[in-house]
Amino acid sequence: MNLRALLRMLGPALGLIATWVLFAALTGSSFTSWSNQQLMLLQTAVVGTAAVGATWIIVAGGIDLSVGSTIALGTMVIALLVREFNTPWLACAAGVASGAAIGALIGALVIGELVRVVTLAAAVALGGWMARAHGVGSGIGVALALLGLGLVVHWRWPARVPLSPFIVTLGLWGALRGLAKGLGGNQPVYADAPQSMRAMERLRELMYVGDTGPFAWLPPGVWILAALALLAGLAMRFTVFGRHVFAIGSNEETARLCGLRVERTKLCVYALGVACAGVAAVLQLSYLSMGDPTTAQGYELKVIAAVVIGGASLSGGQGSITGTLIGALIMTVVDNGCTQLGLDNWVQELVTGAIIVAAVVLDRIRQRAEPA
Amino acid sequence: MSTSPAPRLRMRGIEKRFGATLALAGVELELRPGELLALVGENGAGKSTLMKVLAGALQADAGEMLLDGARYAPRSPIEARRAGVAMIYQELSLAPHLTVAENVLLGAEPRRGPVVDSAAAARRARAALARVGRAELPLTRRVSELGIADRQLVEIARAVALDARVLVLDEPTSSLAKDDVARLFGLLRSLREHGTSIVYISHVLEELFAVAERATVLRDGRTIETLDLARATPGRLVAAMVGRDVSELYPRSAAVAGEVLASVRQLSGARAPRDATLEIRRGEVLGIAGLIGAGRTEFLRALFGLDRVAGGELRVMGLAGPRTPRERWRSGVGFASEDRKREGLALERPIAENLCLPRLERLARGAWLTPAALDSGAARWIEELGVKCSGPRQPVGRLSGGNQQKVALARLLFADVDLLLLDEPTRGVDVGAKAEIYRLIDELARVREPRKAVVVVSSYLPELFGICDSIAVMERGVLHAPRAVDEIDEHDVLLQAAGGVA
Numbered sequence: 028m029n030l031r032a033l034l035r036m037l038g039p040a041l042g043l044i045a046t047w048v049l050f051a052a053l054t055g056s057s058f059t060s061w062s063n064q065q066l067m068l069l070q071t072a073v074v075g076t077a078a079v080g081a082t083w084i085i086v087a088g089g090i091d092l093s094v095g096s097t098i099a100l101g102t103m104v105i106a107l108l109v110r111e112f113n114t115p116w117l118a119c120a121a122g123v124a125s126g127a128a129i130g131a132l133i134g135a136l137v138i139g140e141l142v143r144v145v146t147l148a149a150a151v152a153l154g155g156w157m158a159r160a161h162g163v164g165s166g167i168g169v170a171l172a173l174l175g176l177g178l179v180v181h182w183r184w185p186a187r188v189p190l191s192p193f194i195v196t197l198g199l200w201g202a203l204r205g206l207a208k209g210l211g212g213n214q215p216v217y218a219d220a221p222q223s224m225r226a227m228e229r230l231r232e233l234m235y236v237g238d239t240g241p242f243a244w245l246p247p248g249v250w251i252l253a254a255l256a257l258l259a260g261l262a263m264r265f266t267v268f269g270r271h272v273f274a275i276g277s278n279e280e281t282a283r284l285c286g287l288r289v290e291r292t293k294l295c296v297y298a299l300g301v302a303c304a305g306v307a308a309v310l311q312l313s314y315l316s317m318g319d320p321t322t323a324q325g326y327e328l329k330v331i332a333a334v335v336i337g338g339a340s341l342s343g344g345q346g347s348i349t350g351t352l353i354g355a356l357i358m359t360v361v362d363n364g365c366t367q368l369g370l371d372n373w374v375q376e377l378v379t380g381a382i383i384v385a386a387v388v389l390d391r392i393r394q395r396a397e398p399a
Numbered sequence: 400m401s402t403s404p405a406p407r408l409r410m411r412g413i414e415k416r417f418g419a420t421l422a423l424a425g426v427e428l429e430l431r432p433g434e435l436l437a438l439v440g441e442n443g444a445g446k447s448t449l450m451k452v453l454a455g456a457l458q459a460d461a462g463e464m465l466l467d468g469a470r471y472a473p474r475s476p477i478e479a480r481r482a483g484v485a486m487i488y489q490e491l492s493l494a495p496h497l498t499v500a501e502n503v504l505l506g507a508e509p510r511r512g513p514v515v516d517s518a519a520a521a522r523r524a525r526a527a528l529a530r531v532g533r534a535e536l537p538l539t540r541r542v543s544e545l546g547i548a549d550r551q552l553v554e555i556a557r558a559v560a561l562d563a564r565v566l567v568l569d570e571p572t573s574s575l576a577k578d579d580v581a582r583l584f585g586l587l588r589s590l591r592e593h594g595t596s597i598v599y600i601s602h603v604l605e606e607l608f609a610v611a612e613r614a615t616v617l618r619d620g621r622t623i624e625t626l627d628l629a630r631a632t633p634g635r636l637v638a639a640m641v642g643r644d645v646s647e648l649y650p651r652s653a654a655v656a657g658e659v660l661a662s663v664r665q666l667s668g669a670r671a672p673r674d675a676t677l678e679i680r681r682g683e684v685l686g687i688a689g690l691i692g693a694g695r696t697e698f699l700r701a702l703f704g705l706d707r708v709a710g711g712e713l714r715v716m717g718l719a720g721p722r723t724p725r726e727r728w729r730s731g732v733g734f735a736s737e738d739r740k741r742e743g744l745a746l747e748r749p750i751a752e753n754l755c756l757p758r759l760e761r762l763a764r765g766a767w768l769t770p771a772a773l774d775s776g777a778a779r780w781i782e783e784l785g786v787k788c789s790g791p792r793q794p795v796g797r798l799s800g801g802n803q804q805k806v807a808l809a810r811l812l813f814a815d816v817d818l819l820l821l822d823e824p825t826r827g828v829d830v831g832a833k834a835e836i837y838r839l840i841d842e843l844a845r846v847r848e849p850r851k852a853v854v855v856v857s858s859y860l861p862e863l864f865g866i867c868d869s870i871a872v873m874e875r876g877v878l879h880a881p882r883a884v885d886e887i888d889e890h891d892v893l894l895q896a897a898g899g900v901a
Contacts, residue, residue, distance in 0.1 A: 264770070265767055265768060265769055265770075266763075266766045266767055266768055267759045267760055267763045267766055267767075267768045268766065269768075270752055270756075270759055270768060270773070271759070273745075273748060273752065274745050274748060274752060274753075274756055277745035277746070277747050277748045278742070278744065278745040278746065278748075280741060280742040281742060281743060281744055281745045281753070281756070282745070282756070283705065283724065284705065284724060284734060284736055284742055284743070285724070285728070285756040285757040285810070286723065286724040286725035286726075286727065286728040286729070286757050287725070287756070288725065340747075344745065344747050344748060345747060
């Protein structure tokens with residue numbers, strides 16, 4: 028590895044160390060204590076997990092502005108299932124699956140499968156409504172009829188209608204938040220019966236330091252983030268799929284010319300990337316011990332900021348999981364340090380904003396220093 | 400140096416360093432008033448860097464520039480423009496959503512207070528367009544609706560509107576049709592009569608001898624010499640550029656045609672081609688000539704599966720019917736695009752990734768692909784084609800045009816295809832790299848076993864006649880039957896391309 032590549036990788040890390048040392052010098056032992064390190068890692072878990080997925084999406088040349096809403100919706104889905112069926116882990120799996128489904132929806136719209144998405148959505152919605160109102164049979168009938176109609180439309184008019192991911196996820200940013208609120212009738216969802224309260228208690232343990240083993244050292248949530256990041260990072264750097272994603276993000280036309288399955292790959296990236304937001308929803312629910320439709324507001328920007336501070340390019344084709352993790356940690360350190368200093372929230376926000384801009388400026392300068 | 404008139408521009412001892420590489424190592428250049436000076440050299444010789452220094456996009460580390468005797472050291476392109484030095488880039492720098500008039504006057508809008516004086520603006524834009532011979536161009540038309548030739552004229556009109564004393568043109572004819580080239584040359588003559596000095600960069604030697612009287616040759620960041628083109632021969636000029644004799648530009652080994660690799664019958668696409676029938680055999684180099692927009696690129700794209708096939712039959716490498724690019728690569732067909740930046744290469748990504756992209760799985764173990772495997776897969780071809788780079792991980796966008804093109808072609812060799820579809824394979828490539836590409840094509844089709852089939856689309860006829868066995872002409876979407884190169888001449892091809900009877 029040459030010096031420049033090393034610097035590029037170490038740049039964000041040096042930033043993290045500098046920020047940490049700065050706050051350590053300003054605050055002292057309350058900041059440097061091990062329990063505070065545990066706390067900071069815990070505070071990074073939700074945004075970090077979602078940011079791992081977002082890194083893939085951004086490297087592929089996309090963007091997801093609906094992460095916060097996806098997380099909120101995920102907490103609602105999990106909490107409702109916990110309350111209904113008292114099964115914590117199945118509910119979590121459903122939370123992750125809801126993320127993957129949302130990702131698949133975003134991906135399908137981005138690659139232009141508008142007709143299929145609309146007919147599928149109409150079939151599910153109208154079919155479900157008919158099933159409730161007039162019995163299961165008529166519901167299935169209506170759904171099949173609509174799907175058939177969709178097939179005919181798609182056959183007569185096979186052109187794809189690709190949409191910008193910015194617009195698609197801006198729409199979902201609002202729509203998913205609305206759906207989350209609708210699911211709970213505008214209210215948070217708590218576990219109310221003894222059984223479901225026990226199930227919720229199990230989930231709470233994800234975000235607490237345990238008694239024995241590795242969980243006594245760091246809570247399970249942090250380990251989940253670490254495992255997910257390791258997996259995603261290895262896949263990004265050492266698989267054919269990873270190279271394809273970089274190529275598509277850098278120049279989609281080149282990827283197409285080289286015979287890559289651009290649409291399929293993008294769909295996969297969105298499904299897997301937003302599934303990470305589903306995992307983040309599990310951690311967020313564990314942290315809150317309830318489903319909250321108004322939680323994780325503004326997380327989409329925190330997530331994007333983490334990815335960008337980590338050296339990714341918003342025009343795609345560049346980025347790394349390591350960088351993203353460091354980016355997420357830098358933001359936590361600033362938040363935590365400012366709190367320890369007793370600074371107001373607005374100072375934190377100001378500093379975080381400045382760091383985002385500074386990170387991008389530094390990256391530009393570094394790139395310009397290379398020969399043209 | 401004896402200078403009869405005082406020079407318009409003098410550059411002395413210009414140096415520019417990027418990290419470890421010395422891009423310019425003391426360049427000397429002199430431009431006279433009303434002169435058209437050719438600036439030549441292989442890619443990487445430092446032409447573009449030098450012109451960026453002149454146009455203010457880069458600042459020299461050492462040396463000085465004098466413009467009409469006054470010290471000239473622009474810190475930005477805007478300063479350079481204000482001083483009267485304008486550059487027309489290869490990739491035009493117009494704002495596509497703005498109108499013709501807005502583009503012509505961009506940054507120099509006549510104002511009345513804070514408001515653009517639209518009457519004066521129209522007058523000045525009209526005058527500038529008249530100077531470039533396109534007075535009839537509607538001022539309110541959006542630039543994105545114009546053809547490439549008109550866009551270039553708008554860009555030159557912008558320089559004219561600023562009363563540029565020095566105009567730099569970088570490969571201005573690379574995407575122009577023949578008529579537009581002739582018109583551009585006429586325009587350059589009239590600009591010179593008005594006293595504008597022009598620096599002209601081109602790889603097409605015939606052009607230089609037609610429009611320039613002197614040529615300054617750069618090699619390895621140094622001025623080698625300045626030749627008087629009235630007395631120098633093209634061979635002399637090329638020798639100065641490459642630093643050695645280029646004995647044979649177009650090598651031609653004995654051709655033996657083998658089995659049919661692809662046959663196409665009455666192929667038609669969405670808009671073009673309308674009717675293309677063709678047979679391509681192993682060991683054959685087939686040229687496709689035609690005017691810009693005749694549908695040659697679309698023909699290759701339809702054949703390769705990048706564009707929709709509307710009708711006709713095709714059978715390529717044993718596969719019948721239209722197929723996806725993925726299937727084409729896997730069955731042994733490769734395509735190199737005419738547009739490296741937009742389509743051909745992922746510029747920020749490393750050379751190795753670009754080179755191996757169509758068949759990454761060949762270097763992988765299952766789904767896993769290590770960077771080391773990727774490097775070693777690319778290394779062989781980087782060496783074989785002589786790509787000048789710091790290593791397989793260098794971003795391909797940092798290479799010179801010729802080396803980028805070599806990477807784009809190496810991709811087809813790595814994928815080990817039997818049928819090579821090359822769209823303008825030497826566009827924006829210097830003479831040295833051109834010669835290497837011609838030799839490569841000859842070797843692939845006629846020497847090295849197993850021999851391959853090569854289809855070359857080119858707008859440069861001497862090249863087609865130099866390397867191909869036969870040439871087919873595309874005329875408004877219709878592909879005419881190919882004819883052997885020794886039975887026709889350039890005149891026949893031009894006539895057929897223009898729709899006359901050959």
